Amino acid sequence: MYHLAKGLYRLATSKEEYSLLLLGLDNAGKTTFHEQVKSIFHPDGTSASAPNLKTVPTVGQNVSTIILPDMYLKIWDVGGQHSLRKLWQSYYASCHAIIFIIDSTDIGDGNLEHDSTGRLEECRLVLEDVLNHSEAEGVPLLVLANKQDREDCVEVVRIKEGLVKKVFEGEKSGSIRDSRVLPVSALTGTGVKEAVDWVRSRVRWNREGRPPVMR
Numbered sequence: 001m002y003h004l005a006k007g008l009y010r011l012a013t014s015k016e017e018y019s020l021l022l023l024g025l026d027n028a029g030k031t032t033f034h035e036q037v038k039s040i041f042h043p044d045g046t047s048a049s050a051p052n053l054k055t056v057p058t059v060g061q062n063v064s065t066i067i068l069p070d071m072y073l074k075i076w077d078v079g080g081q082h083s084l085r086k087l088w089q090s091y092y093a094s095c096h097a098i099i100f101i102i103d104s105t106d107i108g109d110g111n112l113e114h115d116s117t118g119r120l121e122e123c124r125l126v127l128e129d130v131l132n133h134s135e136a137e138g139v140p141l142l143v144l145a146n147k148q149d150r151e152d153c154v155e156v157v158r159i160k161e162g163l164v165k166k167v168f169e170g171e172k173s174g175s176i177r178d179s180r181v182l183p184v185s186a187l188t189g190t191g192v193k194e195a196v197d198w199v200r201s202r203v204r205w206n207r208e209g210r211p212p213v214m215r
């Protein structure tokens with residue numbers, strides 16, 4: 001009887017947990033975004049606090065879990081430096097969504113067909129590599145055009161047309177995945193809540209394809 005009651009209690013109180021992987025080149029703003037998310041949604045039930053925006057390049061990973069009314073969202077913020085990118089693939093099989101963050105001030109004019117002064121080509125290669133990995137197949141992908149607070153940023157429509165659409169057209173598996181491109185400023189927090197809301201709805205939508213972990 002005790003075990004039955006305990007089981008029923010667990011069932012009634014447990015929640016779905018989804019994992020979110022933050023990717024992007026070094027300096028794109030992943031950790032800054034992560035800090036804003038933590039400050040807005042308060043991880044592990046802690047009280048609200050100002051975001052820590054003094055980031056240093058990530059070596060390894062930063063992990064947090066935010067508690068939402070209907071789910072736990074576990075966030076994996078990994079290092080984007082060249083030598084660390086080979087570690088990303090070990091997260092693909094267990095993540096439920098990927099946020100790929102782009103520094104909109106470091107991609108020339110945002111169009112692959114033009115000569116570029118920034119890291120556009122590097123960004124394309126890295127994004128393509130993520131999308132073509134078999135374990136990332138079908139995982140919802142949110143591309144964030146970050147640093148939109150800066151005057152020298154490329155605007156989101158240009159990034160969508162000039163980079164993301166072209167990468168998607170070349171996706172090897174031709175797999176169907178939910179995707180979206182949104183503007184954001186991780187530094188000021190503009191667009192951060194909308195980004196998390198998109199992920200929340202998409203991981204739920206994809207729960208048959210990638211079932212959550214019950215906690």
Ligand SMILES: Nc1nc2c(ncn2[C@@H]2O[C@H](COP(=O)(O)OP(=O)(O)OP(=O)(O)O)[C@@H](O)[C@H]2O)c(=O)[nH]1
Pocket residue numbers: 024025026027028029030031032033053055056057058059078079080081146147148149150184185186187188
């Ligand atoms: N103006 C502006 N600066 C930003 C924004 N987001 C991040 N930065 C700055 O960009 C730099 C890099 O930010 P990080 O969040 O550490 O970048 P990262 O992607 O985590 O870098 P790695 O850990 O090396 O992969 C920092 O100086 C941030 O303050 C933004 O939205 N606007």
Ligand SMILES: [Mg+2]
Pocket residue numbers: 030031032055056057058077078079080
């Ligand atoms: Mg970082």
